Amino acid sequence: MYVLTQANEKYMGDALMQKTYTVDFLTKKRVKNNGIVPQYYIEDNHEAIIPKELFYKVQEEKARRASLNKAAVTRKTNKLKKEKSKFSSKYALTEILACAECGHPYRRQTWSKYGQKSAVWRCENRLKNGTKASCKHSPTLKEEPLHNAIMTAINKVVENNGDFIGAFRENVIRVIGGYSTKDIPTEYDEQIESLQKEILTLIEENAKQGAVAEDFDGEYKRISEKINELKQAKLKVVREKKQAENYKQKLTEMDSTLKTVKPQVREFDEDLVRRLINTIKVNKGERLEIQFESGIVMEHTIDHYE
Structure with missing residues (x-):
């Protein structure tokens, strides 16, 4: 089944909003959102095509199969190279x-x-x-x-x-024990959204001046780095939540x-x-x-x- 091979959250009923955004309203040009505008992750946004348990299980299996494309050491060069595994998982x-x-x-x-x-x-x-x-x-x-x-x-x-x-x-x-299965704290989104507004304000103010201000690059970099730090912190919590859910699912499977x-x-x-x-x-x-x-x-x- 094609949908099972895709890592798209929509298949399990969730939605990530604003993956892209419009940069030119005249030409309608859209670009990938790398943190310039807020993104929102909505759980159970619509009817799922497949259960979440199955979605996560398939992603875990994809990761396992990908690991078969291992890094192998060549004795002649003593360097790591990517080597696609020649061995199937028949056994x-x-x-x-x-x-x-x-x-x-x-x-x-x-x-x-x-x-x-x-x-x-x-x-x-x-x-x-x-x-x-x-x-x-x-x-x-x-x-x-x-x-x-x-x-x-x-x-x-x-x-x-x-x-x-x-x-x-x-x-x-x-x-x-240290993982949370509760909803992701909203404080990350709130801080990220606030910083994104700062960036937009910074860009607008700089545009009004007609030239790049001396401190523009430094301030833009500082805010961008802070946004990235918050995103990484949020991603860690999201991963820990999913890992906790996966462990519980594995326990259920072991019982069965x-x-x-x-x-x-x-x-x-x-x-x-x-x-x-x-x-x-x-x-x-x-x-x-x-x-x-x-x-x-x-x-x-x-x-x-x-």
């Missing part, structure tokens, strides 16, 4: 399995030996650079034991999901997910892994460090190739 572990030693993600490989094919997971750094890689102890993991270890950890959580949800709730409360999980899930479940696990770090030797979305961390040892 849940592609997004969460990483080398604890160098920080690079693990990638799935298919090995063939004596006519038999087997899947393994290897550190991307070791794949690209071999023995020259900065991580000297990252193991190659057999897929089946890896899957079994992850499902064992998930089953332990599912069997004792009361503690799991309790820990998650505590983490959520800790994170959003665990209610649908049957005890002792045997087969590896890509969707379940995506929903419950945040990261898995592969330490040297055979040790996995599995961090759940709740903040709970479990360690597990598995079979591996040297």
